[in-house]
Amino acid sequence: MTTSKPTIHIRNLGATGLGVAEIGYGAWGIGADMWKGAQDNDSLEALRRYLALGGNFIDTAMGYGDGHSERLVGQVAREVPGTIVATKISPRNGQWPARPGVPAGEAFPAEHVIAMTEASLERLGLEKIDVQQFHVWDDSWLGQGDWQDAVAQLKKDGKIRHFGVSINDHQPNNAVKAVEAGVVETVQVIYNVFDQSPQDRLLDACLANGVGVIVRVALDEGSLTGNITAGTEFPEGDWRNRYFGGNRKAELQPRLRAIESDLGINSSQLAETSLRYVLSHRAVSTVIVGMRSVRNVERNVAIADGQGLPAEDVARLYAHRWDRNWYEAAE
Numbered sequence: 372m373t374t375s376k377p378t379i380h381i382r383n384l385g386a387t388g389l390g391v392a393e394i395g396y397g398a399w400g401i402g403a404d405m406w407k408g409a410q411d412n413d414s415l416e417a418l419r420r421y422l423a424l425g426g427n428f429i430d431t432a433m434g435y436g437d438g439h440s441e442r443l444v445g446q447v448a449r450e451v452p453g454t455i456v457a458t459k460i461s462p463r464n465g466q467w468p469a470r471p472g473v474p475a476g477e478a479f480p481a482e483h484v485i486a487m488t489e490a491s492l493e494r495l496g497l498e499k500i501d502v503q504q505f506h507v508w509d510d511s512w513l514g515q516g517d518w519q520d521a522v523a524q525l526k527k528d529g530k531i532r533h534f535g536v537s538i539n540d541h542q543p544n545n546a547v548k549a550v551e552a553g554v555v556e557t558v559q560v561i562y563n564v565f566d567q568s569p570q571d572r573l574l575d576a577c578l579a580n581g582v583g584v585i586v587r588v589a590l591d592e593g594s595l596t597g598n599i600t601a602g603t604e605f606p607e608g609d610w611r612n613r614y615f616g617g618n619r620k621a622e623l624q625p626r627l628r629a630i631e632s633d634l635g636i637n638s639s640q641l642a643e644t645s646l647r648y649v650l651s652h653r654a655v656s657t658v659i660v661g662m663r664s665v666r667n668v669e670r671n672v673a674i675a676d677g678q679g680l681p682a683e684d685v686a687r688l689y690a691h692r693w694d695r696n697w698y699e700a701a702e
Contacts, residue, residue: 385583402436617701
């Protein structure tokens with residue numbers, strides 16, 4: 372007996388001309404540094420399964436495991452022509468997130484942008500990067516420095532196809548000017564049931580200007596999977612010990628139960644509901660999800676069916692907006 376391959380819904384990545392799967396593959400976790408427990412064989416198997424099921428968009432970065440994620444992604448992307456690869460350049464000054472008032476030349480001088488792109492191409496083993504991104508951003512950098520010259524040169528030399536920025540955590544309005552000025556073709560932003568702030572300005576601006584939206588952290592680093600309880604423990608050295616530090620795991624539980632009660636779902640349905648919520652906004656091009664196992668790939672790819680979430684459920688979820696920044700250490 373054979374099982375049919377799901378039909379993955381494809382969306383336009385803004386005005387780039389690229390068609391990307393609704394569910395993309397987020398490759399931070401397979402860098403195996405801040406997320407503990409990743410094994411390369413499992414990561415490669417998950418990547419290959421994602422592409423075999425019809426997925427076509429993988430997002431990585433030079434900073435994920437000091438290039439380790441890029442090497443794994445490149446290995447698999449070279450096996451499947453047509454795979455769309457996005458990566459990111461870390462800021463030269465090492466400041467995460469970008470700090471207000473710091474000039475563009477300290478973070479992304481032209482020579483750094485070009486050298487780091489060439490280094491990523493070497494690790495990926497590819498001739499061209501489909502979407503190159505800055506890994507942090509500040510709208511004050513518009514018209515500053517020589518980074519735009521570097522981006523133009525990389526495109527002219529055929530080393531990158533498109534350019535975008537990954538917006539600082541919980542700062543969606545900090546890229547609206549870049550979107551409106553036409554200097555970016557894509558933005559990557561945190562957007563989920565709890566952090567609905569991109570709906571305030573950014574998503575509308577992207578729609579109006581033909582900018583593709585790559586959503587990250589749609590499951591709030593795992594909290595919206597329903598798998599994190601007040602007693603959950605993470606491996607030593609795993610960065611989630613900070614994200615869910617203090618009393619946060621217990622603080623999360625009534626928020627999750629309230630979502631389940633409002634929508635008449637159980638904990639096992641939280642992840643799918645949360646992903647469909649994000650996909651229900653027409654500005655969204657793709658949602659990148661960390662998937663370190665074949666099981667997770669198969670479960671998440673099944674959601675990429677173009678259905679979204681019923682409008683009444685989307686409306687109910689508006690009430691569950693929760694403005695907070697857990698990337699800052701718990702008190």
